[in-house]
Structure formats: structure tokens, C-alpha cells
Amino acid sequence: MRRDHRRPAAVLTALAALLATTMTSAPGTGALADAPCGLPRSGAHHSLGLDTWNAAYPKPVGSIKAVMLFLSFPDATPKLTPERIAEDYFPATSDYFDQASYGRLSLETEIVGEWLGMPADSADYGIQRDWPAELRADYLHDALAVIAPRVDLAAYDIVYLVADPDAPGVDSDATKVVNFNSPITIGDAEIRRLVTVFEHRRPDRNVLAHETGHVFDLPDLYNRPDEGMGDWDTHVGDWDLMGSQFGLAPDLFGWHKWKLGWLDAEHVACVRPTGTSLHTLQPLGAPLDDSSPRADTRLAVIRTGPVEALVAEARTPVGNDSGICTRGVLLYRVRSDVASADGPIEVVDGHPDTEGCHGTSVHPRLADAPLESGESYFDEKTGVRVEVGDRTATGGWDIKVARE
Numbered sequence: 001m002r003r004d005h006r007r008p009a010a011v012l013t014a015l016a017a018l019l020a021t022t023m024t025s026a027p028g029t030g031a032l033a034d035a036p037c038g039l040p041r042s043g044a045h046h047s048l049g050l051d052t053w054n055a056a057y058p059k060p061v062g063s064i065k066a067v068m069l070f071l072s073f074p075d076a077t078p079k080l081t082p083e084r085i086a087e088d089y090f091p092a093t094s095d096y097f098d099q100a101s102y103g104r105l106s107l108e109t110e111i112v113g114e115w116l117g118m119p120a121d122s123a124d125y126g127i128q129r130d131w132p133a134e135l136r137a138d139y140l141h142d143a144l145a146v147i148a149p150r151v152d153l154a155a156y157d158i159v160y161l162v163a164d165p166d167a168p169g170v171d172s173d174a175t176k177v178v179n180f181n182s183p184i185t186i187g188d189a190e191i192r193r194l195v196t197v198f199e200h201r202r203p204d205r206n207v208l209a210h211e212t213g214h215v216f217d218l219p220d221l222y223n224r225p226d227e228g229m230g231d232w233d234t235h236v237g238d239w240d241l242m243g244s245q246f247g248l249a250p251d252l253f254g255w256h257k258w259k260l261g262w263l264d265a266e267h268v269a270c271v272r273p274t275g276t277s278l279h280t281l282q283p284l285g286a287p288l289d290d291s292s293p294r295a296d297t298r299l300a301v302i303r304t305g306p307v308e309a310l311v312a313e314a315r316t317p318v319g320n321d322s323g324i325c326t327r328g329v330l331l332y333r334v335r336s337d338v339a340s341a342d343g344p345i346e347v348v349d350g351h352p353d354t355e356g357c358h359g360t361s362v363h364p365r366l367a368d369a370p371l372e373s374g375e376s377y378f379d380e381k382t383g384v385r386v387e388v389g390d391r392t393a394t395g396g397w398d399i400k401v402a403r404e
Helices: 082-086 092-100 133-147 207-215 254-259
Strands: 062-072 105-117 158-163 176-186 189-197 268-270 275-281 299-305 308-315 328-335 345-347 376-379 384-391 397-403
Touching: 062 082, 062 133, 082 105, 082 158, 092 105, 092 207, 105 133, 105 158, 133 176, 133 189, 158 207, 176 207, 189 207, 254 299, 254 308, 275 299, 275 308, 299 397, 308 384, 308 397, 328 384, 328 397
Parallel strands: 062 105, 062 158, 158 189, 268 299
Antiparallel strands: 176 189, 275 397, 299 308, 308 328, 328 345, 376 384, 384 397
16 A cells, blocks of 8 residues: 655645646647648647647757656665666667757756655556556656755756666556646746656667657657557558657658758748649758758658648668668658647558568558659549659659649
8 A cells, every 4th residue: 555655845736637648739820831831730739730839848959958867666676777777768869869850959868876765665656558647646746756855857858757677566668758737846947747767678769769759749650559459550650750669760750850940941842732843852861961951852742731731751771760671752641630649640651562571660561651763652632643753863862743
């Protein structure tokens, strides 16, 4: 049975009422994003609209400061030092974002090298993926009470709370970002969300980068099956970190990079509403050419409705995608009115009759989704045809987009 204990006044808030596993962002201004290819932000959780930035989230450009704190429990003696466990996450997570952002984001994380003792056993908190709100609130109450006297959280944009991986009550499936419906105040800090890490060793690949993506207002792109059984990767397969942290091509979609401020309008080809246009797509994961951004197109966007678009980008074994098993022009649909985990992005399978990368891909049916030279895709619903031309000297592809 869980023990009673006192908590500092700074932490005595109505935390259970504030706590939520999701937080609905405020609706956009109602003004359309720049036509013809931007989409308006909606009230959907982690909306992929681009006309405004949701100020409840830190914009990941420049230096973002994070702190990683380590929690131990009376029912287990930690086997490793905090510094050793931190090596499972850094510098890999910082390197991922440095590569994905073209050097436009520096994730600077301070490691607090001591175990901070929680007042109750790990088993008492009932840690699990679908955590009862009361027990989850107890865990956060206690964690913040332990942390508040030791660390000034106001100095950081991101707070990572890492539970002792060897504690018996720690469930690795429970790792997630916990959002508050309203910010809570701890000392001088206003806390909107915490990254709670419950990974066993070794942790899942790219797990912290995935959770950090949520801190930057990116949605889950996986499909959560009913009752948790079935295929989680039907929406995007291997093609984005927010779909699967185990994917062969975990770089973020170009649309995400545009939303986060890592790609500018000069890097986006907005396809006109009718007629035919030609575009050259440079590999998404290659460094940006700052000397000639207008000639450095990373995605072509075809607006197909008020809140939806078809996007084309070139994916090659470069950077975060070095483990990719296929290459070509990847097509996907974006909707800004669809919430996180409900399918805001759907990859178009350019080869629906075949599969690829068996034994390594999280979803072989989409592993060979990109189109190669000489191949095309026609969308009967919108009348859009995308034809892939020759490979360029820089490793990208020429494409032709025609609209009836």
C-alpha cells in the first residue's frame, strides 16, 4: 500500500486535475497559411498547420536547454551512475536533431549526476503505458517535490525525468511526454510538460528523440490498433521518427522541418493549382546550400484542399536516413485538422503490389514506397500526377507535377 507523506507547498497544486496525456492546442487565427501550399493550424492536438506557431511549445531553433534528472526508489539500489545511463541518450539525441535541423537546433542538456530518492517504492506508483491518472499524479507530485529544492527548473526548456531502469516497478512501455492542461508553478518555473523516461537498458533506439519531438509540437504518426494488438506502422512505416523510433529512415518529414523552422519558404516548391510544373528535389537529409537556397528545393507541395496537401520529397541514405534500404521520391498526404495518432500524415505507397526490406523494416509494405526515375503516381481523387525524371548530379531527382 502506498505511503502518505508531506509535499512542499510549491508542489501542492491540483495536479491530478491539471494532468493529461494530451493537451489540446489553441485554434489557429483562422487566416489561411500562405497559398498555394501552406495549411492553417487547427485545434487538433499537435496540428500540422503552418500559419501560426503554438506558443505553448518551445520553437526548436537556436539553443534549447534541457536538464536530465534521475529518480531512484527505496525498493531498488541503482546499479549504474546517472552519467552512465545518460550515455544511452546523449550525444545521440543531440546529434539526431543537429543533423535533422541542418545545424539550426542545438539541444544542450545538463546531466544532474546524482540519484534523487523518491519517497515510495517503484511498485507503489503502478507505472504502465495507460497509467491511472491518480497514480501518475502521485508520481509527478513526488518527483517534483524531490527536484524542486535541488534544481531551478526555470533555467530549462525541457525536463527529462529518468527512472532507475533496474527498479522492479518500472515499465518501459510507459515512457512518454506528460502534458498539463494548465501550467504548474515550481519556484520560478512554469511547467507545461515533462518527459518521463522509464526505459530499461538498453533503451529503445531513438526513443528520447521521439519524445523530444512531442515537446516541439510534433504528432505521433503511428496507428494505435484497437486493444493494442495489430500493426502500429500502417500510416508512415519507416519514414519518420514520429511514426516509429525503430524505422530505417527516421529522419523527420520535410513538412515537419518546415513547421519547425529548419526549412524556409525558399526550400519549398509550391505547385500552382492547375497545369504542369517542373521541379528539382534535393535529398532531404543532405546539408542545406545556404549560398543558393532558392535552388535548394527540399519538398514540393500540392495543396489539395483547405486543410490537406500532397507532398513530394527525395529520400536517400544520407544523414539520419543512412540505414535506408530503398531510395527515391517519397509522396505523402498531410492534413492539418487531424490529431496526433489519428493519421495526420499518410505515406503514399508507390509500389502497392510489392514490399521491401524484410527482416529490418517495421512495415515492409511501405518500405519500397518511393518512386524511382521513370515511375509515376496518379491521384484519381485530386487529378494530380507526379512523374519522376532523371537523377541529378547532386543525388536528387527531377519531377513533373501535372494537375487536370
